[in-house]
Amino acid sequence: MLPAALDAYVTAAGHLGNASALHAHGRGARRLVEEARESVAADLGCRPSEVIFTGGGTESDNLAVKGMFWGRRDADPRRRRVIVSEIEHHAVLDAADWLGRHEGAVIDRLPVDGRGRINADVLAGILRESADEVALITAMWANNEVGTLQPISEMSALSAEYGVPLHTDAIQAIGQVPVDFTASGATALTVTGHKLGGPAGVGALLLGRDVPVTPILHGGGQERDVRSGTLDVPGIVAFATALHIAVTEQDALARRLTVLRDDLIARVREAVPCAVLNGCTEARLPGNAHFSFPGCEGDAILMLLDAAGIQAATGSACNAGVAQPSHVLLAMGATGDTASSTLRFSLGHTSTAEDVDALVAALPTAVERARAAAAT
Amino acid sequence: MSGGVDSAVAAAFAAEAGHDVTGVHLALSRNPQTYRTGARGCCTLEDSRDARRAADVIGIPFYVWDMAERFHEDVVDDFVAEYAAGRTPNPCLRCNEKIKFAAVLDRAVALGFDAVVTGHHARLDEGVLRRSVDIGKDQSYVLAVLNRDQLSRAMFPLGGITKEQVREEAAKRGLGVADKPDSHDICFIADGDTKGFLAERIGAKTGDIVDSATGEVLGSHDGAFAYTVGQRHGLGLTRPAADGRPRYVLSITPVSNTVTVGPREELEVTVVHADKPVWTSGTARTEPVECVVQLRAHGETHAAVLVATEDGLTAHLRTPARGVAAGQALVAYLPDADGDIVLASATISGSARD
Known part of the structure; x- marks a missing residue:
């Protein structure tokens, strides 16, 4: 971890308090979480209400892929297709395959060229033919193995044109290239702490406020009713600190x-x-x-x-x-x-x-x- | 490092002796998922974790090497083919011969290592292979197949102590596997059902169980592979023998799919032929040798005269042996006050009575 993130973690861990509690300690913890949320939002170009803290990249990817699939399918049962690039992380690929095996999803794989770049023309072709049947598109910002940056703006333009949401796993990109959620046109974006010099086990899903997402974790509904679970206050504070440094120094x-x-x-x-x-x-x-x-x-x-x-x-x-x-x-x-x-x-x-x-x-x-x- | 206590302590001893040691766990199953729930054997994910933890505690690097393809070709397929041919193979011996001290050793040497260290219970000093001080746990029988070159790059640090002492050494070092139970089963048969494993691969085929003296058909079986020479139980014969004495499997004839049974004395043999000999020293003995021979894993020994033949070995036993099965190893030892010395090993091809 970056020394500043570690310091922030240790300081926050010394404070008592459940961020959902109503008493003074709880409010203190909640304040730390909300300041972290504002910081994350400022660094990634979104509104604080669009930041959903999670237990890291795998959870964010699963929540986006499964939650958006369920949300879109429930609104219109024809939407059963999930368009996934072939080079996604297993947190996305396996979540989509699981939907295929258990939820009747039809998986369309977006091919890449010899340099590992997604072919947006194939995406355009699928959407032209059958946009009504597509629940979501998921395509990473940059590949984690070969490092190829992906045509996010082309894909988000198609997403906007056909009204189909786009999720992007930007874990590898943040801190290495400029990432602005609102400007990118993506509907949902995955970020995680441990790739930025923050702690493992803390991340976020940036999610447009009007996007219907069915939760995976049910319970207290702490994060916009989309994600339940007692918030990891020191982890969130350290994550936000590391993210801020990574973006500032990118x-x-x-x-x-x-x-x-x-x-x-x-x-x-x-x-x-x-x-x-x-x-x-x-x-x-x-x-x-x-x-x-x-x-x-x-x-x-x-x-x-x-x-x-x-x-x-x-x-x-x-x-x-x-x-x-x-x-x-x-x-x-x-x-x-x-x-x-x-x-x-x-x-x-x-x-x-x-x-x-x-x-x-x-x-x-x-x-x-x-x-x-x-x-x- | 299988994940058991022996290889963990062997690794610790090697590291403490000042060697630059790297822990290697062999992935031997083509699909580890199938072994996920298996409590037996040495291919489960739990074993891989135990091996990793032992390496952590010892403080050595640890990697998993994928030997699944080689293991299936050289050990599992061979195991099935041997049974199909009416012989009784020893897969642990084959694994030492073809995997641990061949595929693994060759790869290790190419990568810059000098030797393969294992937790086998046997003593090896300057090319001389002896039984372990713990006779009950001795594994020299399944190592005798190793030739001189293989032994020159092998280290068995545990041969001088007993299994109980191995566990004590593990506990002393804080190794969590100190009290892990021994594995006894064939590692690639997760449920321990060897008969079912073979039936699935060879195919059940009804054949006759025949009386050795009269040639009379006494019953039927679902596959000769399920029988081993010397076997008494599980023959499923409903009629007792004329003399009321128990009957034993005397031979298996795969071509006619026949299992021949008879009285105990007919199991007795005094001459054992074996092929594919390995002389541990690297040099065949041209003169007959007085020695003792062991004819199956954990089996008793027999005083014998060993004679090198054109294509193998013949042992003339001083006392008759029973239940000698083709496919098992004949291992000859020279009795020695400091631990019997392995002289030679070969695969039993036939036996007879003088």
């Missing part, structure tokens, strides 16, 4: 990371000539570099770099901890072997040129050994 950080990231890409290619950069060269998150290392398994390189003190990431792992071929790479047209040979290097506010030096020093041996291991 431009400077993006400039610095772009230089560092481009240096990383150039030097990785020089050190390991077979490395293939995935994603888009221009429309890319500043802190993201994502490569395939043909003939290697990404998790073998990960382990060797880890031993050298460098922490990189493969796509995702199953419950047992086995690395899985990246669904994002597969959607981009990669083969299974290529999708398993990838590694992501993420840069953030603590990353330095020395970190890149260390990576470039350790990578050639790691790749060579991983290739030998894959050949056994």
Whole structure:
């Protein structure tokens, strides 16, 4: 966590009080929550009443996808289609698939091109044919694996034209690129704390006030009757603090990371000539570099770099901890072997040129050994 | 690191000895979800978590390696094929031979590691493989299949202590698996129903149960794979033998799908043939060797003279053995005051009486 966010957390955690209680302590806690809500709203370009605090990104995504589906379907039973991009996080993909299996939803997958960018023309085609049947569109702002920025304004224009709500998971984008909820035209937006230097387990769904959403969690109705549960006051305060810093420093950080990231890409290619950069060269998150290392398994390189003190990431792992071929790479047209040979290097506010030096020093041996291991 | 107490303590010993140790858990099921509720075996998600926690406590890095495809080809498919061929395989032995000290070892060496450490109960020193000091837990029988090269990159830190001591060492280090029950079942048969597992894969097929002396059909079975040489119970015979004595499975003939039964003395064999020999030292003995042989896991030993043949080994037993099943390993030991030494291992192909 950012030191300021940690301080804010500790200070708030020292105060007693349930933000829903009516006595003085409760009002004190409520005040902290509402100040945090105003801060979040100011930083993300929305009204305070559009901020629904949640238990993080997965909850926000589930609430948006399932809640908006139910809300729209209940208003008009013809609306059973959910348009989902193929490169969504599993919190979105699996929520949509669940609706398909259990709620009679029909899932339309939006394809991406070889750079991992959603094709908005396909979306336009589906809406032209059958906008009346669509419950919602969900498409991320920027991809979490290959870092490709998505055509949000094109999609929100289509959303407005056909009157179909658009949810966007902007977890990766906030703090890296400018994000303004109202200006984006999105109907709902997911943000979470732990990607911003805030705590894990706290996030928000930004949700237009007139959007019908059926709750997932029923109870006290603390958050606009859309989300129940006693509010995590210190978590919310720390989340808002981290978000404010991330948004305030976004431009400077993006400039610095772009230089560092481009240096990383150039030097990785020089050190390991077979490395293939995935994603888009221009429309890319500043802190993201994502490569395939043909003939290697990404998790073998990960382990060797880890031993050298460098922490990189493969796509995702199953419950047992086995690395899985990246669904994002597969959607981009990669083969299974290529999708398993990838590694992501993420840069953030603590990353330095020395970190890149260390990576470039350790990578050639790691790749060579991983290739030998894959050949056994 | 299976998630059990032995591999956890072996990892701790290796790390404490000053080695640069990385914990590896093998994912062996193609679909771990199917094992989610399985309390048996060593492939459950709970075991993977236990292994991870042990690595945390020891303070070593931990990774899961996906060996599911190799495991299915080399161990599970082999297990089914051996039963279908009327033999009785030992999957733990096959896993040591093909997975832990082949697929895992090769990958580890390629990645820059020197050796594979396991929690097996056996002693290994300068290429000499001996029984564990804990004879009841000794696993040298399922390690004897390893050749000299494999043993040169293996470490078994637990061979010098008993299982009870292993648990004490685990408790001393705060390892949560200190009192975790031992696993006994075949790890890839989650419900312990080996017969059902085989029936599903080989297919139930009715055949005759035949008397060895008269050739008379005594009953029928749903698949010869469900029987093992030496088996007495579960034959489902309604008529007693003429002499009133119990009958045992003497042989299984997959081609005719026949199970042959007879009296106990007919189970006795004094000559055992075995193929695919592995001489632990790397060099075959050309002269007959006085030794003791073990013919199944946790089985008794028999004094024997071991003779190398053109394509394998023959053991001439000094005392008859019963229930010798093709497919099991013949492991020969040289008796030694400091722990019996593994001389050779081979797969039993046939047996006879002198």
